[in-house]
Amino acid sequence: AQSVTQLDSQVPVFEEAPVELRCNYSSSVSVYLFWYVQYPNQGLQLLLKYLSGSTLVESINGFEAEFNKSQTSFHLRKPSVHISDTAEYFCAVRGGNDMRFGAGTRLTVKP
Amino acid sequence: EAQVTQNPRYLITVTGKKLTVTCSQNMNHEYMSWYRQDPGLGLRQIYYSMNVEVTDKGDVPEGYKVSRKEKRNFPLILESPSPNQTSLYFCASREGTNRVYEQYFGPGTRLTVT
Numbered sequence A: 001a002q003s004v005t006q007l008d009s010q011v012p013v014f015e016e017a018p019v020e021l022r023c024n025y026s027s028s029v030s031v032y033l034f035w036y037v038q039y040p041n042q043g044l045q046l047l048l049k050y051l052s053g054s055t056l057v058e059s060i061n062g063f064e065a066e067f068n069k070s071q072t073s074f075h076l077r078k079p080s081v082h083i084s085d086t087a088e089y090f091c092a093v094r095g096g097n098d099m100r101f102g103a104g105t106r107l108t109v110k111p
Numbered sequence B: 001e002a003q004v005t006q007n008p009r010y011l012i013t014v015t016g017k018k019l020t021v022t023c024s025q026n027m028n029h030e031y032m033s034w035y036r037q038d039p040g041l042g043l044r045q046i047y048y049s050m051n052v053e054v055t056d057k058g059d060v061p062e063g064y065k066v067s068r069k070e071k072r073n074f075p076l077i078l079e080s081p082s083p084n085q086t087s088l089y090f091c092a093s094r095e096g097t098n099r100v101y102e103q104y105f106g107p108g109t110r111l112t113v114t
Helices: none
Strands: A003-006 A010-014 A019-021 A023-026 A032-038 A044-050 A056-058 A064-068 A073-078 A087-095 A098-101 A105-110 B004-007 B010-013 B019-025 B031-038 B042-051 B054-057 B076-078 B087-094 B109-113
Touching: A003 A087, A003 A098, A010 A019, A019 A105, A023 A032, A023 A087, A032 A064, A032 A073, A044 A056, A044 A064, A044 A073, A073 A087, A098 B042, B004 B087, B010 B019, B019 B031, B019 B087, B019 B109
Parallel strands: A010 A105, B010 B109
Antiparallel strands: A003 A023, A019 A073, A023 A073, A032 A044, A032 A087, A056 A064, A064 A073, A087 A098, A087 A105, B004 B019, B019 B076, B031 B042, B031 B087, B042 B054, B087 B109
16 A cells, blocks of 8 residues: 655745645555645645656646655645645555545745 | 536534435546545545446545445445544546546535534
């Protein structure tokens, strides 16, 4: 079975500052990695995913994540955040049909 | 529009009163799943279904039932709700079972059991 650890439950940052949301996983099988975002009072939306190939994946709104197999990490980064990025972010790992989510990181962007 | 719908969105009920939360998807997805979201615990899977008439337990199935009589619907049933089932519930679906596809989530159902 897989497990996911999101190292920070809350991350407050100022607008236009860089941010990193950390995610580590453990698994005994090959995995696929995902980041989901949950805006207030909404469901989860896929932000980006790593399936294979290039270890650096990007989303359309400026986020990127890098798969690091040796460190079993999949940290999410953005060089300059906006107020509208305020949300909860979930890291997820899938091995076979088993999908596990982290506990979530609440990103709060302050003006 | 491709979507997963859940009803109701909000529900307050009393201990022991049976309830059903409906979930429907219009994408002809084979795989459907129910999660509950609790602060500090993230999303935990309750039940999942790989296809019609095929269901299996997730990590926290106690106190819940599901059925999959049609491909598009996957209702969650609480036969005798208790306060520890107060939570935010999400239904999700994805295409296929052996290939990697993203999951699509419903808007959530906030359940309060008093």
